[in-house]
Amino acid sequence: MIRRHSLTFRLTLLFALAATAVLLVLGFIVKASVEQHFQEQDMTLLEGKLELIRHALERVHSPDDLDTLVQQMDDALIGHHGLAVAVTGTDGRTLFATRDSPFPQALLQRVGKPDAGQPYVWDAPDGTPFRGIVGTLPSGITGTPPAVVAVATDISHHRHFMAAFLHSLWLVVLGGSIATGLLGWIVARRGLAPLREMGALAAQVSARSLDRRLPAEAVPVELAELARSLNDMLGRLEESFRRLSDFSSDLAHELRTPVSNLMTQTQVALSRTRTADEYREVLESNAEEFERLSRMVSDMLFLAKADNGLIVPARETFELADEVGALFDFYGAVADERHVVLRLQGRGRVTGDRLMLRRALGNLLSNALRHTPEGGRVDVKIDVTPDEMTRLAVENSGEPIPAEHLPRLFDRFYRADSSRHNSGEGAGLGLAITRSIIHAHGGEIRARAISHGNVFEFTLPAA
Structure with missing residues (x-):
């Protein structure tokens, strides 16, 4: 058996689903915006470090200057915890690298490709997440191919923040859905109150109170047309009931006269012995009353067929x-x-x-x-x-x-x-x-x- 839910329940459910959908969309938009903000922050940092390394390499004019590069890079990276840098020459020799540089081969293979400047995210063997970029930077040594530079930053704190933020965000979405469902139920109950009042008034209508009417002016505009339609229906029912009542009364009155005449004449005729001519007169009078009754019954049958659409005229x-x-x-x-x-x-x-x-x-x-x-x-x-x-x-x-x-x-x-x-x-x-x-x-x-x-x-x- 299919369970039928109330209109209040349906409106509440629809309101809650709509509000939940809106909150979810807003939640995903906020999540994407925050992640985009962190990525832009990281890219600003990484591009700044690439620029710093560019200046350092431009000061290298001979192989002997490479010895001072390491000290310059160490001095430049003081205080930047979680930052990883690796500078590799074209011969594969590492010119500079921070301790435990976690650069994966997939990032280094981007060198010379269109996506080399796009951020790449990975997890180090110890589980630390990084976001990094790779590129080539020229040195001050004439005729020397550019060096390969990889820069990455630890994004653990970003991930921890996003996890806490999303946890709070989804709790807010859940609470908002429950709150909007509760508010929707209250609003639906109050909004449908005029409809319940109309139902209560309609329940009071009976055969003896067909003159009752619904207050079309006191209900919301959306229900005014329904109230007017119900009032029109009650008016038609009242008129039909009145006509039916009048018809029943008139029919009883019309039938009572010939039946009363027949009974009176028959009783008078049977009150004493009469001649054949006198009985003939009584029978002739009764025949007239029977004929009147027959015409009335025939007419009523004709009208009954007409009321039910059973009259099919010839053409x-x-x-x-x-x-x-x-x-x-x-x-x-x-x-x-x-x-x-x-x-x-x-x-x-x-x-x-x-x-x-x-x-x-x-x-x-x-x-x-x-x-x-x-x-x-x-x-x-x-x-x-x-x-x-x-x-x-x-x-x-x-x-x-x-x-x-x-x-x-x-x-x-x-x-x-x-x-x-x-x-x-x-x-x-x-x-x-x-x-x-x-x-x-x-x-x-x-x-x-x-x-x-x-x-x-x-x-x-x-x-």
Whole structure:
């Protein structure tokens, strides 16, 4: 099982690793700088001694002067402990050498090569470390080849200093890493405190407290967007929960009426012996209630499929105006009875399921006729928008719907006029079904009130 570490632990670890890496790089840079400084010091000393030996050799004008060279070199090297010098003639004879000169053959072989002036480090047989250089210097004797001069200095004290220095340096790096890790943990804990507070507030949210919101203004800028997103999510959950609660309540209320009617009529019919005609009347009344229940269940199943994206419309191209005309013929008798004028303007072709769209149109026309007063009119207008969308608007005369009801007109069981709740004019699912059909076809639907009536319009992609 993979162990999941906390965000505080990860931030602390990353902070400590980054700080350790920086301290290590700085440590290596300081180490290299100190070593370079010691090398430059040693090279200054060695080059100075080469220059001194050069002057001494220039004073040698005859083989007899070589005897005084040793004394001059001894006098020049007094007080320079740890310095080794060897002067060799071209014939291999040693002209001068300090006691126990530790020059290796690898250094002497550099004579005449490009790297002869570069420092060379080695350990003497006794373990003493040296840094030295080799070169050729001319003497004052005319016609004599230059002498080979090797100069080296003991660097034991340098190495001892570097060992102690590196020991202290790595202790500082280790201590700095631990300190930065501890400080990183403190900083991470304090930095993530707003996130923990948001988590505590979110944990308090329940079905009864969906109105709680996170304080987006009181959190750091980096978390403000997260707080706003969570608040938006809570708002959507609150709205969905409210609608679900309203829907459950409305559904129970809608089902209670026909079930209560069926129970009452059945109990009355069974209270005493009745004639066949009386039983037939009861059964006919019950059949009407069963039909109402069946329509409601069918509509609810349709909406449930729509909510889960299970509605797959058939695809055929047809003229909307033809479908509206056919519905005018169907509702013509109702319109004539109430002296309502039906008018159609424009044309527009769409691609979709003809039966489903006819059902949506029928719901809009039925709703418009139901809320149009006698002597009014219902206008259906079809046109194509500049963005290649077919728009259909159903406008009816009458009292405008109040603005507070418009956003919820397409909710299930919602009625703007509460007096019609038990009027038997439907279960209040027609507009909800219409919206589901339009959305399944990739369109949009909305309602708006005008000065002399109301308009329900939807748009679909034009064929």
